Amino acid sequence: MANYSVIDTDTHLTEPHDLWTANAPATYRDRVPSVKVVDGLQMWTVDGVVLGRASASSVVHRDGRRNRGMEFTTWNFDDAAIAAWDVDARLAMMDENGIWAHIIYPNAAGFGGQRFADLDDLVLKNMCASLYNDAMVEIQRNGKGRLFPMALMPWWDIDASVAEAERCAAMGLRGINMTSDPQQGGAPDLACRDWDPFWEVCEGLGLPVNFHIGASQNTFSWFGDSPWPSLDPDRKLGIGSSMMYLSNARVISNLIFCGLLERHPQLQFVSVESGIGWIPFLLEAIEHQFHETSSDGFPDLSLTPLEYFQRNMYACYWFEKANIAHTIAVLGADRILFETDFPHPTCLFPDSMATAAPGLAALSEDDRRKVLQDNAAALYGIELPG
Numbered sequence: 001m002a003n004y005s006v007i008d009t010d011t012h013l014t015e016p017h018d019l020w021t022a023n024a025p026a027t028y029r030d031r032v033p034s035v036k037v038v039d040g041l042q043m044w045t046v047d048g049v050v051l052g053r054a055s056a057s058s059v060v061h062r063d064g065r066r067n068r069g070m071e072f073t074t075w076n077f078d079d080a081a082i083a084a085w086d087v088d089a090r091l092a093m094m095d096e097n098g099i100w101a102h103i104i105y106p107n108a109a110g111f112g113g114q115r116f117a118d119l120d121d122l123v124l125k126n127m128c129a130s131l132y133n134d135a136m137v138e139i140q141r142n143g144k145g146r147l148f149p150m151a152l153m154p155w156w157d158i159d160a161s162v163a164e165a166e167r168c169a170a171m172g173l174r175g176i177n178m179t180s181d182p183q184q185g186g187a188p189d190l191a192c193r194d195w196d197p198f199w200e201v202c203e204g205l206g207l208p209v210n211f212h213i214g215a216s217q218n219t220f221s222w223f224g225d226s227p228w229p230s231l232d233p234d235r236k237l238g239i240g241s242s243m244m245y246l247s248n249a250r251v252i253s254n255l256i257f258c259g260l261l262e263r264h265p266q267l268q269f270v271s272v273e274s275g276i277g278w279i280p281f282l283l284e285a286i287e288h289q290f291h292e293t294s295s296d297g298f299p300d301l302s303l304t305p306l307e308y309f310q311r312n313m314y315a316c317y318w319f320e321k322a323n324i325a326h327t328i329a330v331l332g333a334d335r336i337l338f339e340t341d342f343p344h345p346t347c348l349f350p351d352s353m354a355t356a357a358p359g360l361a362a363l364s365e366d367d368r369r370k371v372l373q374d375n376a377a378a379l380y381g382i383e384l385p386g
Contacts, residue, residue: 004369005100005384006353007376009316010212010273010339013139013149014057014084015108017077020131031124032131033108035077042076044108044115047124051115056080057107058343066349070233084343087142094146098353099340100373101382104139104149105177105212105272106132112177112215113152117185122157129154129164137171148380150177150210156185158194165201174380175208175270180251181216191258199260203267208314208379211251212272213244241346248274249282252313256286256305257298261312268379271315273341277323279315280330310335314379318348318356325362333367337376 020032031047035054038045042054056075059067062082067075077085083093094102109115109132116128129152136149151168153176154160165176183189202209226243227236248271255261255269271279283305290297290305303311310332316339317324328336338356341347348355360368377384 002098004372005377005386006098006338006372007101007103007380007382008094008099008340008342008352009103009270009337009376010318011102011104011342012057012084012107012344013104014077014080014343015106016085017054019108019135020128023134024127024131028124028127031121033128046116046128047119047121049119051108054108056084058084059345059347060084060343060349070237072345081343087139087147091144091146097340097350100385101146101148101376102342103175103339103376103380104136104147105210106152109152110215111212112179113155114179114181114184114216117156117217126154126157126160126164129160130167133164133168133171133173137168137173140172145383148174148382150175151207152177153179155179155182156187158187158198162197162201165198165205165207169205169207174382175210176202177215178209178211179216180211180248180254184217191254191260196263199264199267203264206381208268208270210270210272211248213248213274237345245273245275246278248272249278252279252282252309253286255313256301256308259300261308262300262302265311267312269313270337270379271313273318273339274315275320276315276317276327276331276336277320279309280327283309306331314375319346321359324359325367328363328367328371333363333370334375336371337379338372 017035021029021034024032033044033046033051035042036045038050044051044054054077055073056077056079058080059072060081061067061075062079082089090102105111113129116125119125132152136151139147139149151164151173154164155178181189188194224240227239252271286305314335314337316337318339318341340349340352342349363371373384376382
Protein backbone atom coordinates (compact mmCIF):
# COMPACT_ATOMS: atom_id res chain seq x y z
CA MET A 1 0.00 0.00 0.00
CA ALA A 2 3.00 2.29 0.38
CA ASN A 3 3.06 2.60 -3.42
CA TYR A 4 -0.21 4.55 -3.47
CA SER A 5 -1.31 8.02 -2.40
CA VAL A 6 -4.60 6.79 -0.99
CA ILE A 7 -7.56 9.18 -1.11
CA ASP A 8 -10.18 8.37 1.50
CA THR A 9 -13.45 9.61 -0.01
CA ASP A 10 -15.66 9.53 3.09
CA THR A 11 -14.59 10.87 6.47
CA HIS A 12 -16.34 13.09 9.00
CA LEU A 13 -15.64 16.15 11.10
CA THR A 14 -16.57 16.39 14.77
CA GLU A 15 -17.53 20.05 14.68
CA PRO A 16 -15.94 22.33 17.30
CA HIS A 17 -18.60 24.02 19.39
CA ASP A 18 -17.74 27.46 17.98
CA LEU A 19 -17.77 26.43 14.32
CA TRP A 20 -20.83 28.61 13.55
CA THR A 21 -20.61 31.25 16.27
CA ALA A 22 -16.96 32.20 15.63
CA ASN A 23 -17.73 34.07 12.40
CA ALA A 24 -21.45 34.77 12.68
CA PRO A 25 -22.68 38.37 12.41
CA ALA A 26 -23.25 39.82 15.87
CA THR A 27 -27.02 40.01 15.37
CA TYR A 28 -27.16 36.27 14.62
CA ARG A 29 -24.52 34.95 17.02
CA ASP A 30 -27.14 33.79 19.55
CA ARG A 31 -29.25 32.15 16.84
CA VAL A 32 -26.80 30.13 14.74
CA PRO A 33 -25.88 26.58 15.84
CA SER A 34 -24.20 26.43 19.24
CA VAL A 35 -23.92 23.96 22.08
CA LYS A 36 -26.03 24.40 25.20
CA VAL A 37 -26.67 22.16 28.19
CA VAL A 38 -30.23 20.81 28.03
CA ASP A 39 -31.42 18.46 30.78
CA GLY A 40 -27.81 17.88 31.78
CA LEU A 41 -26.60 16.97 28.26
CA GLN A 42 -24.59 18.97 25.74
CA MET A 43 -26.92 19.61 22.79
CA TRP A 44 -26.58 21.36 19.45
CA THR A 45 -29.22 24.07 19.28
CA VAL A 46 -30.14 26.68 16.68
CA ASP A 47 -32.49 29.59 17.29
CA GLY A 48 -33.75 27.85 20.42
CA VAL A 49 -34.45 24.57 18.61
CA VAL A 50 -32.60 21.45 19.79
CA LEU A 51 -30.98 19.68 16.83
CA GLY A 52 -29.46 16.74 18.69
CA ARG A 53 -26.75 15.55 21.03
CA ALA A 54 -23.40 17.33 20.77
CA SER A 55 -21.59 14.02 21.03
CA ALA A 56 -18.08 13.06 20.01
CA SER A 57 -19.46 11.67 16.72
CA SER A 58 -16.47 9.36 16.89
CA VAL A 59 -15.84 5.77 17.92
CA VAL A 60 -12.17 6.64 18.33
CA HIS A 61 -11.54 8.01 21.82
CA ARG A 62 -9.03 10.70 22.70
CA ASP A 63 -6.97 8.02 24.46
CA GLY A 64 -6.69 6.06 21.18
CA ARG A 65 -9.04 3.17 21.92
CA ARG A 66 -11.69 2.11 19.43
CA ASN A 67 -15.23 1.67 20.79
CA ARG A 68 -17.43 -1.14 19.52
CA GLY A 69 -21.05 -0.97 20.53
CA MET A 70 -23.00 2.04 21.76
CA GLU A 71 -20.68 3.52 24.40
CA PHE A 72 -19.48 6.21 21.97
CA THR A 73 -22.97 7.78 21.98
CA THR A 74 -22.36 8.91 25.56
CA TRP A 75 -19.05 10.61 24.75
CA ASN A 76 -18.86 14.40 24.58
CA PHE A 77 -16.67 16.47 22.26
CA ASP A 78 -13.71 16.31 24.64
CA ASP A 79 -13.81 12.50 24.49
CA ALA A 80 -13.30 12.40 20.71
CA ALA A 81 -9.95 11.63 19.17
CA ILE A 82 -8.23 14.94 18.47
CA ALA A 83 -7.90 13.85 14.83
CA ALA A 84 -11.69 13.91 14.58
CA TRP A 85 -11.62 17.72 14.60
CA ASP A 86 -8.07 19.14 14.60
CA VAL A 87 -6.31 19.61 11.24
CA ASP A 88 -2.76 18.89 12.37
CA ALA A 89 -3.81 15.82 14.36
CA ARG A 90 -5.86 14.59 11.38
CA LEU A 91 -2.87 14.88 9.05
CA ALA A 92 -0.65 13.04 11.51
CA MET A 93 -3.21 10.25 11.87
CA MET A 94 -3.47 9.98 8.09
CA ASP A 95 0.30 9.60 7.85
CA GLU A 96 0.21 6.82 10.44
CA ASN A 97 -2.50 5.02 8.46
CA GLY A 98 -0.96 5.41 5.01
CA ILE A 99 -3.61 7.80 3.64
CA TRP A 100 -2.78 10.88 1.58
CA ALA A 101 -6.07 12.82 1.43
CA HIS A 102 -9.49 12.97 3.09
CA ILE A 103 -12.85 14.01 1.67
CA ILE A 104 -14.83 15.38 4.64
CA TYR A 105 -18.56 15.42 5.50
CA PRO A 106 -20.47 16.95 8.45
CA ASN A 107 -22.10 15.52 11.55
CA ALA A 108 -23.98 18.18 13.50
CA ALA A 109 -25.91 19.51 10.48
CA GLY A 110 -27.00 16.04 9.44
CA PHE A 111 -25.16 14.27 6.64
CA GLY A 112 -27.04 16.41 4.10
CA GLY A 113 -27.83 19.48 6.18
CA GLN A 114 -31.34 18.22 6.94
CA ARG A 115 -31.27 19.35 10.56
CA PHE A 116 -31.68 22.97 9.39
CA ALA A 117 -34.65 22.31 7.10
CA ASP A 118 -37.44 23.07 9.60
CA LEU A 119 -36.16 26.49 10.69
CA ASP A 120 -38.60 29.31 9.90
CA ASP A 121 -36.11 32.09 9.18
CA LEU A 122 -34.79 31.64 5.62
CA VAL A 123 -31.91 34.07 6.17
CA LEU A 124 -30.82 32.10 9.24
CA LYS A 125 -31.15 28.75 7.42
CA ASN A 126 -29.02 29.94 4.53
CA MET A 127 -26.49 31.39 6.94
CA CYS A 128 -26.17 28.01 8.69
CA ALA A 129 -24.95 26.57 5.37
CA SER A 130 -22.71 29.46 4.37
CA LEU A 131 -20.99 29.72 7.77
CA TYR A 132 -20.31 25.98 7.69
CA ASN A 133 -18.80 26.32 4.23
CA ASP A 134 -16.64 29.25 5.31
CA ALA A 135 -15.24 27.07 8.11
CA MET A 136 -14.60 24.26 5.60
CA VAL A 137 -12.67 26.63 3.35
CA GLU A 138 -10.40 27.39 6.30
CA ILE A 139 -9.89 23.69 6.98
CA GLN A 140 -9.02 23.07 3.35
CA ARG A 141 -6.56 25.97 3.31
CA ASN A 142 -4.86 24.62 6.43
CA GLY A 143 -4.91 21.04 5.16
CA LYS A 144 -1.79 21.30 3.01
CA GLY A 145 -3.56 20.00 -0.08
CA ARG A 146 -4.80 16.91 1.75
CA LEU A 147 -8.17 17.82 3.33
CA PHE A 148 -11.19 18.49 1.12
CA PRO A 149 -14.55 19.19 2.81
CA MET A 150 -17.65 19.06 0.61
CA ALA A 151 -19.80 22.20 0.48
CA LEU A 152 -23.15 22.06 2.28
CA MET A 153 -26.00 23.39 0.14
CA PRO A 154 -28.99 25.48 1.33
CA TRP A 155 -31.11 23.07 -0.70
CA TRP A 156 -34.42 24.40 0.68
CA ASP A 157 -33.75 27.46 -1.55
CA ILE A 158 -32.80 26.73 -5.18
CA ASP A 159 -31.59 30.24 -6.00
CA ALA A 160 -29.47 30.30 -2.85
CA SER A 161 -28.07 26.86 -3.75
CA VAL A 162 -27.01 28.11 -7.18
CA ALA A 163 -25.29 31.13 -5.63
CA GLU A 164 -23.67 29.06 -2.86
CA ALA A 165 -22.32 26.49 -5.33
CA GLU A 166 -20.73 29.29 -7.34
CA ARG A 167 -19.35 30.95 -4.19
CA CYS A 168 -17.90 27.72 -2.81
CA ALA A 169 -16.28 26.83 -6.12
CA ALA A 170 -14.72 30.30 -6.26
CA MET A 171 -13.31 29.70 -2.77
CA GLY A 172 -11.76 26.41 -3.88
CA LEU A 173 -14.09 23.77 -2.46
CA ARG A 174 -14.14 20.71 -4.73
CA GLY A 175 -17.66 19.26 -4.51
CA ILE A 176 -21.24 19.55 -3.30
CA ASN A 177 -22.87 17.71 -0.40
CA MET A 178 -26.52 17.36 -1.37
CA THR A 179 -29.69 16.00 0.19
CA SER A 180 -31.70 13.39 -1.70
CA ASP A 181 -35.04 14.87 -0.61
CA PRO A 182 -35.30 18.67 -0.81
CA GLN A 183 -39.09 18.30 -0.95
CA GLN A 184 -38.90 17.62 2.79
CA GLY A 185 -37.71 21.21 3.24
CA GLY A 186 -40.29 22.81 0.97
CA ALA A 187 -38.33 22.78 -2.32
CA PRO A 188 -39.24 20.75 -5.43
CA ASP A 189 -37.88 17.23 -5.61
CA LEU A 190 -34.71 16.70 -7.64
CA ALA A 191 -36.54 15.36 -10.70
CA CYS A 192 -38.21 18.74 -11.25
CA ARG A 193 -36.83 21.05 -13.93
CA ASP A 194 -36.70 23.84 -11.31
CA TRP A 195 -33.33 22.39 -10.34
CA ASP A 196 -31.82 22.70 -13.85
CA PRO A 197 -29.99 25.99 -13.05
CA PHE A 198 -28.29 24.25 -10.13
CA TRP A 199 -27.30 21.22 -12.19
CA GLU A 200 -26.00 23.53 -14.94
CA VAL A 201 -23.74 25.32 -12.45
CA CYS A 202 -22.40 22.07 -10.98
CA GLU A 203 -21.87 20.62 -14.45
CA GLY A 204 -20.21 23.76 -15.78
CA LEU A 205 -17.90 24.17 -12.79
CA GLY A 206 -17.06 20.45 -12.61
CA LEU A 207 -18.46 20.11 -9.08
CA PRO A 208 -19.31 16.48 -8.19
CA VAL A 209 -22.67 16.14 -6.43
CA ASN A 210 -22.28 13.81 -3.45
CA PHE A 211 -25.15 11.90 -1.86
CA HIS A 212 -24.03 10.63 1.52
CA ILE A 213 -26.29 7.95 3.01
CA GLY A 214 -28.70 9.33 5.59
CA ALA A 215 -28.64 12.78 3.94
CA SER A 216 -32.36 13.40 4.42
CA GLN A 217 -35.00 12.78 7.05
CA ASN A 218 -36.42 10.06 4.84
CA THR A 219 -33.22 8.10 4.22
CA PHE A 220 -31.94 8.51 7.78
CA SER A 221 -35.18 6.95 9.01
CA TRP A 222 -33.93 3.66 7.55
CA PHE A 223 -31.50 3.59 10.46
CA GLY A 224 -34.16 3.84 13.15
CA ASP A 225 -37.03 2.01 11.46
CA SER A 226 -35.24 -1.06 10.11
CA PRO A 227 -34.49 -2.99 13.32
CA TRP A 228 -37.32 -4.75 15.11
CA PRO A 229 -38.19 -2.83 18.30
CA SER A 230 -37.35 -5.63 20.75
CA LEU A 231 -33.70 -5.94 19.70
CA ASP A 232 -30.95 -4.63 21.95
CA PRO A 233 -29.09 -1.39 21.06
CA ASP A 234 -25.98 -3.09 19.62
CA ARG A 235 -28.07 -5.22 17.25
CA LYS A 236 -30.13 -2.19 16.25
CA LEU A 237 -26.91 -0.32 15.45
CA GLY A 238 -25.74 -3.18 13.23
CA ILE A 239 -29.02 -3.54 11.35
CA GLY A 240 -29.61 0.19 11.02
CA SER A 241 -26.11 0.82 9.72
CA SER A 242 -26.39 -2.00 7.17
CA MET A 243 -29.78 -0.86 5.89
CA MET A 244 -28.63 2.73 5.48
CA TYR A 245 -26.10 1.59 2.88
CA LEU A 246 -28.97 0.35 0.74
CA SER A 247 -30.93 3.60 1.04
CA ASN A 248 -28.83 5.05 -1.77
CA ALA A 249 -30.37 2.47 -4.13
CA ARG A 250 -33.35 4.81 -4.09
CA VAL A 251 -31.16 7.77 -5.06
CA ILE A 252 -29.48 5.96 -7.96
CA SER A 253 -32.83 4.67 -9.23
CA ASN A 254 -34.43 8.10 -9.22
CA LEU A 255 -31.44 9.72 -10.92
CA ILE A 256 -31.64 7.20 -13.76
CA PHE A 257 -35.41 7.12 -14.22
CA CYS A 258 -36.06 10.88 -13.97
CA GLY A 259 -34.14 11.84 -17.12
CA LEU A 260 -31.75 14.21 -15.35
CA LEU A 261 -28.73 12.35 -16.71
CA GLU A 262 -29.99 12.84 -20.27
CA ARG A 263 -30.12 16.61 -19.84
CA HIS A 264 -26.77 16.88 -18.07
CA PRO A 265 -24.47 14.24 -19.55
CA GLN A 266 -21.29 15.63 -17.95
CA LEU A 267 -22.68 15.95 -14.42
CA GLN A 268 -21.07 13.57 -11.91
CA PHE A 269 -22.78 12.03 -8.87
CA VAL A 270 -21.24 10.08 -6.00
CA SER A 271 -22.95 7.50 -3.78
CA VAL A 272 -21.10 7.93 -0.47
CA GLU A 273 -20.77 5.32 2.29
CA SER A 274 -23.10 2.96 0.45
CA GLY A 275 -20.78 0.11 -0.53
CA ILE A 276 -20.98 -1.34 -4.03
CA GLY A 277 -21.91 -5.04 -3.87
CA TRP A 278 -25.63 -4.33 -4.35
CA ILE A 279 -25.25 -1.96 -7.30
CA PRO A 280 -24.97 -4.54 -10.14
CA PHE A 281 -28.21 -6.15 -8.95
CA LEU A 282 -29.95 -2.78 -8.75
CA LEU A 283 -28.88 -1.76 -12.25
CA GLU A 284 -30.04 -5.10 -13.64
CA ALA A 285 -33.35 -4.71 -11.81
CA ILE A 286 -33.84 -1.21 -13.23
CA GLU A 287 -33.14 -2.46 -16.75
CA HIS A 288 -35.69 -5.22 -16.22
CA GLN A 289 -38.24 -2.60 -15.18
CA PHE A 290 -37.50 -0.55 -18.30
CA HIS A 291 -39.25 -3.28 -20.24
CA GLU A 292 -41.81 -4.37 -17.65
CA THR A 293 -43.33 -1.07 -16.53
CA SER A 294 -43.46 0.92 -19.77
CA SER A 295 -45.11 -0.04 -23.04
CA ASP A 296 -42.44 1.79 -25.02
CA GLY A 297 -39.39 1.11 -22.82
CA PHE A 298 -38.86 4.79 -21.86
CA PRO A 299 -37.48 6.05 -25.20
CA ASP A 300 -36.39 9.34 -23.59
CA LEU A 301 -33.64 7.34 -21.80
CA SER A 302 -30.95 6.64 -24.37
CA LEU A 303 -28.57 4.52 -22.28
CA THR A 304 -28.85 1.38 -20.20
CA PRO A 305 -28.72 1.78 -16.40
CA LEU A 306 -25.16 0.39 -16.37
CA GLU A 307 -24.13 2.86 -19.07
CA TYR A 308 -25.58 5.75 -17.07
CA PHE A 309 -23.67 4.58 -14.02
CA GLN A 310 -20.44 4.27 -15.96
CA ARG A 311 -20.86 7.76 -17.43
CA ASN A 312 -22.35 9.78 -14.56
CA MET A 313 -21.84 8.00 -11.24
CA TYR A 314 -19.26 6.87 -8.72
CA ALA A 315 -19.70 4.74 -5.60
CA CYS A 316 -17.56 4.36 -2.47
CA TYR A 317 -16.69 1.11 -0.70
CA TRP A 318 -14.56 0.15 2.28
CA PHE A 319 -15.15 -3.14 4.17
CA GLU A 320 -16.18 -5.40 1.27
CA LYS A 321 -13.78 -8.21 0.38
CA ALA A 322 -15.70 -11.19 -1.03
CA ASN A 323 -16.09 -10.93 -4.80
CA ILE A 324 -15.03 -7.29 -4.73
CA ALA A 325 -12.86 -7.72 -7.84
CA HIS A 326 -15.85 -9.12 -9.74
CA THR A 327 -18.12 -6.28 -8.62
CA ILE A 328 -15.55 -3.70 -9.66
CA ALA A 329 -15.12 -5.41 -13.03
CA VAL A 330 -18.89 -5.30 -13.64
CA LEU A 331 -19.30 -1.65 -12.67
CA GLY A 332 -15.99 -0.47 -14.12
CA ALA A 333 -12.82 0.25 -12.17
CA ASP A 334 -12.99 3.88 -13.34
CA ARG A 335 -16.14 4.40 -11.23
CA ILE A 336 -15.16 3.05 -7.81
CA LEU A 337 -13.76 5.07 -4.91
CA PHE A 338 -12.21 3.92 -1.64
CA GLU A 339 -13.20 5.20 1.81
CA THR A 340 -12.71 4.40 5.50
CA ASP A 341 -15.62 6.34 7.13
CA PHE A 342 -13.32 7.68 9.87
CA PRO A 343 -14.30 8.11 12.69
CA HIS A 344 -17.80 6.56 12.52
CA PRO A 345 -19.01 3.20 13.89
CA THR A 346 -18.24 1.15 10.77
CA CYS A 347 -14.91 2.83 10.00
CA LEU A 348 -11.72 1.01 9.11
CA PHE A 349 -9.58 1.98 12.09
CA PRO A 350 -6.87 1.64 13.23
CA ASP A 351 -5.54 -0.72 10.53
CA SER A 352 -7.36 0.85 7.59
CA MET A 353 -5.22 -0.30 4.71
CA ALA A 354 -4.40 -3.70 6.21
CA THR A 355 -8.14 -4.33 6.53
CA ALA A 356 -8.74 -3.36 2.92
CA ALA A 357 -5.76 -5.25 1.50
CA PRO A 358 -7.32 -8.74 1.02
CA GLY A 359 -10.04 -7.42 -1.26
CA LEU A 360 -7.69 -5.13 -3.14
CA ALA A 361 -5.19 -7.93 -3.71
CA ALA A 362 -7.49 -9.50 -6.28
CA LEU A 363 -7.41 -6.38 -8.47
CA SER A 364 -4.90 -5.68 -11.19
CA GLU A 365 -2.22 -3.11 -10.44
CA ASP A 366 -3.90 -0.57 -12.75
CA ASP A 367 -7.35 -1.07 -11.20
CA ARG A 368 -5.97 -0.91 -7.66
CA ARG A 369 -4.33 2.42 -8.44
CA LYS A 370 -7.55 3.77 -9.96
CA VAL A 371 -9.66 2.77 -6.96
CA LEU A 372 -7.22 3.97 -4.30
CA GLN A 373 -6.10 7.26 -5.79
CA ASP A 374 -6.51 8.10 -9.48
CA ASN A 375 -10.32 8.16 -9.71
CA ALA A 376 -10.74 10.43 -6.70
CA ALA A 377 -7.84 12.65 -7.72
CA ALA A 378 -9.42 13.28 -11.12
CA LEU A 379 -12.94 13.68 -9.77
CA TYR A 380 -12.10 16.14 -6.97
CA GLY A 381 -9.12 17.84 -8.60
CA ILE A 382 -6.60 16.63 -6.03
CA GLU A 383 -2.90 16.94 -6.78
CA LEU A 384 -1.02 13.77 -5.86
CA PRO A 385 2.50 13.94 -4.40
CA GLY A 386 5.46 13.22 -6.63
